[in-house]
Amino acid sequence: MKLPRLATYSVKGEPRYGAVLEGGIVDLSARYAKDYPTLREVIAAGKLVSLAEEAAGRTPVHALGEITWLPPVPAPEKIICIGVNYPDRNAEYKDGQDAPKYPSMFMRSPRSFVGHDTPLVRPRASAQLDYEGEIVLVIGKAGRHIPESTALDHIAALTLCNEGSVRDWLRHAKFNVTQGKNFDSSGSLGPWLVPYMRESQITDIRLTTHVNGELRQDDRTSRLMFPFRYLISYISTFATLVPGDVIVTGTPTGAGARFDPPRYLKPGDVIEIEAEGIGRLRNGVVDEA
Structure with missing residues (x-):
């Protein structure tokens, strides 16, 4: 299975991270920010693959046109x-x-x-x-x-x-x-x-x-x-x-x-x-x- 890509971005100036799907971005920070404030903590915990797998079946909440892309780490x-x-x-x-x-x-x-x-x-x-x-x-x-x-x-x-x-x-x-x-x-x-x-x-x-x-x-x-x-x-x-x-x-x-x-x-x-x-x-x- 091809896993989603994981990105750092902002919406209305608020930094977030999520999984990039064909229809937009699944906001993972909304669910995991307490344990992993940014993708750097996700990486340190060894959770990139598991979060990507979990996001693959979810519905995007942000269209790509409404986000500002940030450096991923x-x-x-x-x-x-x-x-x-x-x-x-x-x-x-x-x-x-x-x-x-x-x-x-x-x-x-x-x-x-x-x-x-x-x-x-x-x-x-x-x-x-x-x-x-x-x-x-x-x-x-x-x-x-x-x-x-x-x-x-x-x-x-x-x-x-x-x-x-x-x-x-x-x-x-x-x-x-x-x-x-x-x-x-x-x-x-x-x-x-x-x-x-x-x-x-x-x-x-x-x-x-x-x-x-x-x-x-x-x-x-x-x-x-x-x-x-x-x-x-x-x-x-x-x-x-x-x-x-x-x-x-x-x-x-x-x-x-x-x-x-x-x-x-x-x-x-x-x-x-x-x-x-x-x-x-x-x-x-x-x-x-």
Whole structure:
């Protein structure tokens, strides 16, 4: 049985969570908020699948048109982003170096992300807002020094990310990219969580990015230089992974900065990130007020 997707959203400004069905959303927070105030607590309790199964037979109470989508995991302890994880991305740098021995990574803040169907914000400080379509792992079981052989057991769900970057601000310092990766509302997460059920669900997923209907990025997770098992094991060597942690696993070649001339995002553009078995994450673009 295909389980419903679980989403965080708001109605008239009130945050809620529920199961996304074809006809709308089943409000699970109305029933379970006392025990699980948000989806992060649902994840920690290991209840994503059981709540999704329970919601499958219920009637939606919110139409999709009346909600505001929010990032699926509220207030994650860690948002860890992986850089240069597809082989063609390594070649894009044209520095003559072999594939990296270890993954590049950096952290992002929750405030730098919006939900599905909410516009990304091009900041006053720069016109170089760029898109990066990525698949996201959401951790469900805590662990440290996790072996690769059991790493997938620590995944609760999958979702999508537009890991928006402000390109010139990535170069403001010698050793870090933090500034360009953390502008408010410059990226997005969602639309929902797909409960993780089996290894085949993530072995070979096609990931695409379209901008205004034009295909810009297209690759498969079977080509990752650092597969999901490895990432979970490697990160857990230096940090304890906890339920609700978000791992953004890397983007394919084809971001706007790689065109000649670069094709950065501008107000009115529409970016759609899509992955097999997960869904489609869509966002527009507006200028910062």
